[in-house]
Amino acid sequence: EGQLVDSGGGLVQPGGSLRLSCAASGFTFRSYEMNWVRQAPGKGLEWVSYISSSGSTKNYADSVQGRFSISRDNAKNSLYLQMNSLRAEDTAVYYCARVNGYLDYWGQGSLVTVSS
């Protein structure tokens, strides 16, 4: 059975940067598209970014376009989210999720807090 483990969250000042990682196991990572989804405290789920299985296609929510960058290393079974120019409104738990159209496997989440 597939497993995703999120890491890399923490406290960062406004304008700062952070890189999230997601380690995949139990399935053929290179065959699957992947998403990042976030959830602000007490709020609902918001899709953030998508990457194709090869990494050649990437999409972003308008709210993070130009500031966040998604990437993957299929040799390391890993997904990444580089977050730059962070704002207070980026404070959230960030989940990686495997795409099967729907999102069938989710990481446990990584908390990012943007505050001075």
Add this chain to the structure above:
Amino acid sequence: EVVTTQSPVTLSVSPGERATLSCRASQNVRTNLAWYQQKPGQAPRLLIHGASTRATGIPARFSGSGSGTEFTLTISSLQSEDIAVYYCQQYNNWPPWTFGQGTKVEIK
């Protein structure tokens, strides 16, 4: 962008009773709709995909129905462990993947 709207916001149900949750899409999404369950402090878990197919390991008391723009998640006999927030999500037109705002299920 497809907007998905859930109702009600909060649903109070007695143990053993039926819970019915609704999700409406702003455009035809065929049966490309999923339901997720999220308990406090946990990641979302896939319950239903293809509008009506239960994910692996999901109890039979959970069922989904609908197509096009109107969808329903039914919990036939509410158990205490079903207390959670439930989200619908369309995956017919992406990006973006869009989620409903969630329905919180409580014990009456």
